[in-house]
Amino acid sequence: MTQVTSGVGHHVDASTLLLEAAHVTMRFGGLTAVNDVSLNVHAGEIFGLIGPNGAGKTTFFNCLTGLYKPTSGEVRFAGAVLPPQPRLVVRAGMARTFQNIRLFHNMTALENVMVGMYSRTKTNAIDAVFRLPRHRREEKESTERARELLDFVGLTGAADMLSRNLPYGDQRRLEIARALATDPKLLLLDEPTAGMNPQETRQAEELIFKIRDLGLAVLVIEHDMRFIFNLCDRVACLVRGAVLVEGVGAVVQNDPRVIEAYIGAPAEELPAPQVGQPGANPGEGIADA
Amino acid sequence: MRVIISDQTKVQYRYPARAVGILGAVMVIVSIFLPWSYGQGALDDVGFTGAPSPLQMFVVILPVLVLVLLAIPLVGKQRLGKVAKVVAWNTSAKTASIATLVTVTIALAAIAIELKGLANVEIGGWLALIGAALAALATPFLPDSPEPTLERVKSPKWAQIVGIAVMMAAVLFAAAFALNQTDAGAFLTYLAFLVGVVLVLRQFGVMGWIGIAGANNNRVLVMSAFIVAFAFPFTQDGSDANMSIASQVLIFAAAALGLNIVVGLVGLLDLGYIAFLGAGAFTAAVLSESAFSTIDFHPPFIVTVLIAGAVSSLLGLLIGAPTLRVSGDYLAIVTLAFGEIFRITMNNLDGNDGPNVTNGSNGISGIPELNFFGFDFGEVHTILGVEIGRFANYYWLMLVVIALIIVVFMNLNYSRIGRGWVAIREDELAAEAMGVNTFALKLLAFAGGAFLAGVAGAVKAHHDVSVTPDQYVFLESAFLLAAVVLGGMGTVVGVLIGATILKLLPEKLRFFSDYRLLLFGLLMVIMMQFRPEGIIADERRQLEFHAEDEELAEEIEEELITHHAHLNPERKGFEL
Numbered sequence: 001m002t003q004v005t006s007g008v009g010h011h012v013d014a015s016t017l018l019l020e021a022a023h024v025t026m027r028f029g030g031l032t033a034v035n036d037v038s039l040n041v042h043a044g045e046i047f048g049l050i051g052p053n054g055a056g057k058t059t060f061f062n063c064l065t066g067l068y069k070p071t072s073g074e075v076r077f078a079g080a081v082l083p084p085q086p087r088l089v090v091r092a093g094m095a096r097t098f099q100n101i102r103l104f105h106n107m108t109a110l111e112n113v114m115v116g117m118y119s120r121t122k123t124n125a126i127d128a129v130f131r132l133p134r135h136r137r138e139e140k141e142s143t144e145r146a147r148e149l150l151d152f153v154g155l156t157g158a159a160d161m162l163s164r165n166l167p168y169g170d171q172r173r174l175e176i177a178r179a180l181a182t183d184p185k186l187l188l189l190d191e192p193t194a195g196m197n198p199q200e201t202r203q204a205e206e207l208i209f210k211i212r213d214l215g216l217a218v219l220v221i222e223h224d225m226r227f228i229f230n231l232c233d234r235v236a237c238l239v240r241g242a243v244l245v246e247g248v249g250a251v252v253q254n255d256p257r258v259i260e261a262y263i264g265a266p267a268e269e270l271p272a273p274q275v276g277q278p279g280a281n282p283g284e285g286i287a288d289a
Numbered sequence: 290m291r292v293i294i295s296d297q298t299k300v301q302y303r304y305p306a307r308a309v310g311i312l313g314a315v316m317v318i319v320s321i322f323l324p325w326s327y328g329q330g331a332l333d334d335v336g337f338t339g340a341p342s343p344l345q346m347f348v349v350i351l352p353v354l355v356l357v358l359l360a361i362p363l364v365g366k367q368r369l370g371k372v373a374k375v376v377a378w379n380t381s382a383k384t385a386s387i388a389t390l391v392t393v394t395i396a397l398a399a400i401a402i403e404l405k406g407l408a409n410v411e412i413g414g415w416l417a418l419i420g421a422a423l424a425a426l427a428t429p430f431l432p433d434s435p436e437p438t439l440e441r442v443k444s445p446k447w448a449q450i451v452g453i454a455v456m457m458a459a460v461l462f463a464a465a466f467a468l469n470q471t472d473a474g475a476f477l478t479y480l481a482f483l484v485g486v487v488l489v490l491r492q493f494g495v496m497g498w499i500g501i502a503g504a505n506n507n508r509v510l511v512m513s514a515f516i517v518a519f520a521f522p523f524t525q526d527g528s529d530a531n532m533s534i535a536s537q538v539l540i541f542a543a544a545a546l547g548l549n550i551v552v553g554l555v556g557l558l559d560l561g562y563i564a565f566l567g568a569g570a571f572t573a574a575v576l577s578e579s580a581f582s583t584i585d586f587h588p589p590f591i592v593t594v595l596i597a598g599a600v601s602s603l604l605g606l607l608i609g610a611p612t613l614r615v616s617g618d619y620l621a622i623v624t625l626a627f628g629e630i631f632r633i634t635m636n637n638l639d640g641n642d643g644p645n646v647t648n649g650s651n652g653i654s655g656i657p658e659l660n661f662f663g664f665d666f667g668e669v670h671t672i673l674g675v676e677i678g679r680f681a682n683y684y685w686l687m688l689v690v691i692a693l694i695i696v697v698f699m700n701l702n703y704s705r706i707g708r709g710w711v712a713i714r715e716d717e718l719a720a721e722a723m724g725v726n727t728f729a730l731k732l733l734a735f736a737g738g739a740f741l742a743g744v745a746g747a748v749k750a751h752h753d754v755s756v757t758p759d760q761y762v763f764l765e766s767a768f769l770l771a772a773v774v775l776g777g778m779g780t781v782v783g784v785l786i787g788a789t790i791l792k793l794l795p796e797k798l799r800f801f802s803d804y805r806l807l808l809f810g811l812l813m814v815i816m817m818q819f820r821p822e823g824i825i826a827d828e829r830r831q832l833e834f835h836a837e838d839e840e841l842a843e844e845i846e847e848e849l850i851t852h853h854a855h856l857n858p859e860r861k862g863f864e865l
Contacts, residue, residue: 065722090724102719104712106832114705115712119724121705125733128704129697135704142705162832162846182724 016043017079018186018217019064019094024073026056026063026241033059035241036073041186046208046218048232050225050252052262056241057221058099061190064219065089065096078185091119095184097175099191099221105164109155109174112163113146116181146181153177153207169200176207187211189220193227205231229253237261299432306430309423310359310386316420317352317389321345323413326400332475335400336411344475347466347482348396351389354489355424358382375442377434381492386424388485393421395481399474437494440501449502450509456499457513465524468531468793476797518688522681523673532680534796539687540749542788545772546694546781547741552770553779553827554702555734556714557613558621561628562769565739567761568604569597569746571635574653574756575646581653583646590659594747601743602736604631609735613728628766635758652757659686659751666751683752690748694741695781701737702779710734711829764806771809775816777823779830786824 019041026034034056041047051057062068064075069084076082077092095116104112121142127135150159153173158166163174172192179187192208193201201224208218208231222228228235229249236246239261245252252258299306325335325345333342341349362378397414401407444452463483470476490496503510525531548562575584576593588596612623639649647653658667658679666682701707709730712720721727750756768791776787795805816823822831828845835841 067718067722086718086722087724087726090722095724096722098719098722102716102722104715104719105836106715106829107708107711111708111711115708115720115725116723118705118709118712118726123705125701125706125737128706129700131700138705160846162842164832165842165846178723 017041018043018077019219020076021060021064022074022076024060024063024070024075026059026068027071033241034063034070037238037241037243039236039243039246041217041219043185043217044212044215045233046212046220046231048228048235048249049219049221049238050223050228050235050258051238051244055238055261057238058190059241060238061096061188061221065094065188087119090182090184093183093185094188095179095182095186096188097172097179097190097192099194101171101175103163103171103175103178105162107163108160109150109163109166109177110143110146110159112174113149113177113181114142116178117142117145117183120181120183146177149177149180150174152180152210154203169196169203172196172204173207176211180211184216186217186219189218191221191223193222193224201227225253294429296432299430302430303432306427307359307363309427310382310431311356313386313420313422313424313427314352314355314359314389316423317393317417318349318356320413320417320420321349323416324411325396325414325417326404326411327409332396332399332403332472332478333470335396335413343466344396344470344478347479348389348392351385351392351482351485351489352420352424354385354486355382355389355428358385358489358493359428371442375438376494377437377492379428379431379434381434381489381494383428383431384492385485385489386421386428388481388488390418390421390425392478392481392485393417396474396478399472399478403472403474437492437497439494440497442498444498444502446506449506452499452502453506453510453513457517461517461520461524464521467797468525468534470797473798473800515688515692519685522677522684523675525681526675529678529680532678532684534793536680536684536687536752537796538789538792539684539691540745540752541769541772541792542785543687543691543694543745544742545769545776545784545788546691546698547738547745548769549773549778549781549784550698550701550741551734551738552773553784553830554698554707554714555710555731556617557731557734558617559624559735559738559766560621560763560770561608561624561626561631561766562738562742563761563763563765564628564631565601565605565742566746566749566765567631567635567756567758568601568739569743570750570753570756570761571647571653571746572597572600572743573747573750574656577653577656577750579653579656581648581651581655583648583653590661590747590751594744597747598740598743601746602740605736605739606732609732613731613735625763625766628761628763632758632761635761647756647758650758652755653750654755654757656750656754656756659683680752683748686748687745687752690744694744697737697741698781706730706733714833768809771813773823775813775823777825777827777830779827780823780825783823783825783827 017040019039021037021039024034024037025032037056037060039047039049049057049060059068063070063073064082066082066084066086066089074081077089077094080092082089082092082094104115107115121138123135123138126132147159150156153176155166155170155173155177158170158174163171166174176187176189176192189208193204196204205227208220212218220228220231222231229252232249234247235249235252237244237252237255237258239257244257244261245255321341322339324338326332327336329336333344335342335345358378359382362373393414397407397410397418400410400414467476467479467483470479487496521535522532525535544562544566547565548559551557551559551562573590573593575582576587576596578587608623608627612620634643635647636650637643638646639651641649658665659682660666664670664682666686667679669679670677670682702710709720709725709727712723712725713727713730717727753760772787772791773784774787775790776785777783791809795802801808820826821834828848832838832842832845
């Protein structure tokens with residue numbers, strides 16, 4: 001794993017501001033999906049974003065990664081304003097996974113990861129057609145690096161498998177490997193444990209810690225409370241498009257407003273509602289508003 | 290419609306089925322020594338007793354295959370040894386007998402049509418038909434053999450190379466014989482025979498083995514394919530008619546390969562691709578030393594080719610830049626319109642409606658023959674005692690062009706760029722979110738494909754001697770697209786086959802030229818229904834078309850892991 005560390009690792013200074021989202025607002029017609037959200041993520045920290053369905057978490061993600069252009073507000077990454085174009089966001093050092101897995105299903109695991117390396121390689125059509133040294137060198141390096149990343153996420157031996165044939169949990173890991181291949185400073189994970197069993201969830205947790213240990217910051221959307229409060233240094237709760245609470249895990253966890261947002265206000269005449277598993281509500285599309 | 294015969298029935302009737310099948314095959318074999326028709330005007334004179342015609346000699350291979358495939362297992366599996374267990378005897382015998390029936394039926398239909406009436410079919414023909422029908426009815430009652438696993442048998446390298454060489458020689462011989470069939474009925478019969486043999490070999494397991502041998506000896510395969518293609522003019526004995534068809538096929542195939550980058554690799558629908566071929570042809574024509582050329586600048590051909598390619602790719606950029614940002618449907622409409630705009634513009638650049646560049650609908654004629662270092666393409670040269678005519682010269686030139694196009698195609702496909710293209714095809718949004726510059730990659734494919742078409746167009750201008758706007762109509766674009774889709778999107782061999790079929794069939798089957806479009810339309814509908822990935826399937830395309838087919842996905846993956854030869858980015862490509 002040492003090679004990976006040397007490859008991905010960045011110098012970590014926990015006080016460095018990596019991502020600054022300032023007053024981000026996203027409106028679709030009359031609907032305000034994200035309302036004046038300001039968040040800061042520091043280098044090397046794991047930041048959790050929670051909130052009930054439809055709170056605007058994924059929309060906020062899409063604003064950050066350039067899939068949507070925010071109606072107003074500004075997203076700065078490592079000091080510079082992010083252009084609202086996904087591939088430029090990736091170049092700047094921010095990579096994401098998707099809530100509903102969006103792998104390239106008919107490519108092998110290795111090829112999926114190699115696509116992630118696109119923005120960090122330079123082989124052009126001339127290099128490729130004439131098989132010039134740059135093509136050969138980059139192909140060799142990319143292949144090696146992709147294998148390392150597959151090892152890193154625990155997919156050793158799955159390199160030549162079609163990604164659509166991988167088990168569900170492995171597909172999620174592959175998506176993380178593909179995102180890591182873009183050599184990011186900040187990784188955005190959109191519900192990385194959705195649909196996983198407890199054992200897979202635990203493995204995902206370990207993986208995210210491993211990624212943090214490489215020096216990457218992680219911003220993660222999750223419904224699984226235990227998972228998120230185990231994992232995250234800081235947590236923000238998003239309700240109806242706005243940040244309700246932000247702080248360290250324990251503070252957010254015990255905030256009555258968060259409990260209310262998730263399970264509703266205690267009503268005198270009704271018996272106290274059962275605390276269900278909030279993560280058991282899949283099916284939020286990418287345009288989750 | 291599929292008649293299912295239960296396994297129990299099959300086991301019960303396996304001996305009578307085998308016996309009847311052998312009887313049928315023998316009947317067909319005997320029939321070629323009897324006359325098939327009364328008159329001599331049908332096929333290639335099948336009316337003699339005791340003297341089979343060349344066509345019959347070919348056709349009889351199919352019943353001989355039936356006979357061999359049915360008889361050899363009688364020796365007993367133990368005595369046959371290891372190899373006998375890895376091939377599919379029964380199922381390939383079934384395929385062979387059905388192919389026999391189809392071929393004989395076509396031959397008899399051709400006799401009946403050409404000599405006007407079934408009464409002209411003689412005893413031999415009927416015997417063949419009955420024998421073929423018997424075999425085709427009996428063999429389905431044989432128990433199914435398991436899938437052949439011949440390709441997994443380890444074979445020495447020399448055997449693999451010999452296998453490739455034998456296949457290539459067979460291809461050359463088959464192609465030469467096919468082109469020499471002047472009679473439409475004989476051509477169709479022969480075609481049915483060829484398809485039958487290929488299907489039987491595939492069923493038997495030989496094709497799988499050849500495929501693996503080819504993958505293991507890629508260089509040998511490619512080299513021998515080009516040697517065979519190069520040798521083809523020597524089989525034609527100076528016949529300009531056939532070489533003209535062959536060189537037209539190659540020009541068409543070159544354009545189809547260029548289109549295959551756009552359609553097959555990136556998945557963009559281009560309905561006006563012929564305009565790029567036309568742009569190349571007009572550029573070459575205007576720059577040539579034709580008396581009708583309107584520009585007083587006549588560079589050597591090698592420069593002309595590059596200019597023609599550049600002009601075409603510039604047009605590609607112009608049309609692509611504004612439209613590639615929007616989704617596929619718009620692109621199809623815009624390119625369709627662009628194709629027509631190109632043709633009309635070429636018509637109007639006649640000095641009346643605009644500057645005189647193309648002489649309007651008259652076009653530019655009298656384009657001189659190419660001349661490379663004193664080698665005049667218009668003259669007949671005698672090489673090794675065979676007369677090599679004008680069209681053979683252009684055929685060889687196009688062969689070189691196609692070789693270059695294939696290198697460009699393969700090397701782009703198996704590179705960072707090709708991976709980006711696949712990613713775009715699979716999920717454009719995810720590709721963009723992973724840092725792939727989707728717009729630039731699509732534009733590159735568009736301009737690159739246009740460049741290759743422009744190069745092919747430049748040769749076409751000299752080959753055709755004249756260039757007129759009405760050669761570049763929408764129908765031609767549709768045919769190019771049909772060649773790509775029919776042959777197999779994203780493959781080289783498939784598109785070469787598709788282009789050959791679409792260009793050769795109309796030339797050989799003049800009688801159906803009125804129904805050409807109807808038949809091709811029908812063919813496309815049937816293909817889309819039963820094999821949307823085309824004759825030769827690109828593995829990934831096949832998976833895309835059968836998204837629900839888990840079995841297929843497992844199968845292809847197993848192939849990947851065991852042979853590591855198909856989708857692996859490290860292996861493919863030509864070193865230059």
